[in-house]
Amino acid sequence: MRQIVLDTETTGLNPRTGDRVIEIGCVEMVNRRLTGSNLHFYINPGRDSEEGALAVHGLTTEFLSDKPKFAEISAELLDYILDAEIIIHNAPFDVGFLDVEFNRLGLPPFQKHVAGVIDTLVQAKSLYPGKRNSLDALCDRYGISNAHRVLHGALLDAELLAEVYLAMTRGQNSLTIDLHVEDHADHGDDSLLRVALADVIVVRAGADELEAHELVLNSLDKEVRGTCVWRAQPAV
Template sequence: MRQIVLDTETTGLNPRSGDRIIEIGCVEIVNRRLTGNNFHTYINPERDSEEGALAVHGLTTEFLSDKPKFAEIADTLRDYVKDAEIIIHNAPFDLAFLDAEFDRLGFPRFVQHVAMVTDTLVQAKEIHPGKRNSLDALCDRYGISNAHRTLHGALLDAELLAEVYLAMTRGQNSLTIDLAVPEASAANTEVIEVATTTEIIVLQASAEEMADHEALLDRLDKEAKGSCVWRAAITN
């Protein structure tokens, strides 16, 4: 299946309070190889970025003023992602913004245009329970250089995430690849079945950690002037 690694940059944290997408970056993977057939665009959100968001991505209102509006790139984006598996880190955040933009244009939700959505943050938490699983942390863990990532950028982050995804999921294909033999020698090859078990360690947050988490969400609510995406996802 064709896979698309997708990332966005936005004016803030909450599409419900009017925050908009300002950049989309997509990287295509076919048969676990980067094809170079990428999609990237800046978008004029017709509003200023929140101060905190601007510090993250550095895309000023002046820089974005002559860029296309989302409505102008929507059909091209839909054609590009159509029927592909979409890979996103912390997918609920990006999907909330994409759905808000699609809703403004009267389009069905984003997931209805694609085959499926894979959240690499969920995958990483399953593979590395109890550890930091931000994109930067995963780059360090898998030896992927992100030294050039001084500011967040949708295409740069999608490129890094594509490398992280391929490294993180390499084991899923390793048995098939490593055990493949030429037909001529297959008859003389003894097949050994290996049984493996994986114990999943679940770490519960302490009361102090839960209190810190709630305090962080309260701060995000205040900055977003509404309910942040993460809290909205929990309550829904």
């Protein structure tokens, strides 16, 4: 499965009153693994950012003045996201802006180009009702470092959101192993798969894997505000 974690920065909060997209960051995952094949654009919106928005992203009119217009990057963006499942935090905001940008170019709405959109804010509210579920709050909740995030940036935020999404949905990973076995339905107990233990190769976890496992357990401990079941000592 190909998934794209996407984030935007804009000149303001309302595309219907002329606010524009000024930055797009995309992070690619295939089968829940980061590929490193990311996409990033700064975009010249042809207007100034509102004061409040500028304080958030720090992208000045001068900095954006020599960047391409949205029309110039639209084909590359559409080719990149085509038929992928898109992951966005507070999806209506970003999708609303992209819909307006596409409409200006006579293109179909955003969701017509992709396989679907997952809103991690909706997921987080379902998992943690009544709690803060901003990207910063979720990074803190899952033990993901965002100390380098002084200002909002589309690519940085997409990278952080990818980590948050993987942490938030790790329980959905399949623990089953698909085995291809011939159909022996007519042979009773002979249809059971027999595995010779002597043929099983045990590969022990390396130091890096053990360290990564420890980080996951630390995150689980934090979530349950105590010791997770995988660290609990069996009763004697």
